[in-house]
Amino acid sequence: MEQKKLPKVVKMRETMLAIQVCAAIPPDRAEEELEGAVAEAGYYPGTTHNRWEYDPELDKKYNQEVVPCADYEGRWHYILYC
DSSP, X not given: OOOOOOXXXXXXXXXXXXXXXXXXXXXXXXXXXXXXXXXXXXXXXXXXXXXXXXXHHHHHHTTOOXXXXXXXXXXXXXXXXX
C-alpha cells in the first residue's frame, strides 16, 4: 500500500501551554530546525507568546524522551512549550 507523503510537521495534540508534534526532523537537528518548522506549518500558541519553543533541557527535567514514530519511519514525536 502506498503511503501519503506527510508534511514535515504534523500536530498531534495541543493544550494551552504545550503542543505535541510528529516531525520528519531527527533529534540531532531538532534544536536548530524544529521551532521554525512548527511556525512554518502555521501552528501558533493560543496565548500571547508568539511561537512554540523546543527545549531539550525540559525533556530531561520531566524525564521525557524524543520518541520515534511507531507509524512512520524517519519521524519523531516532540513536545514544545510556550
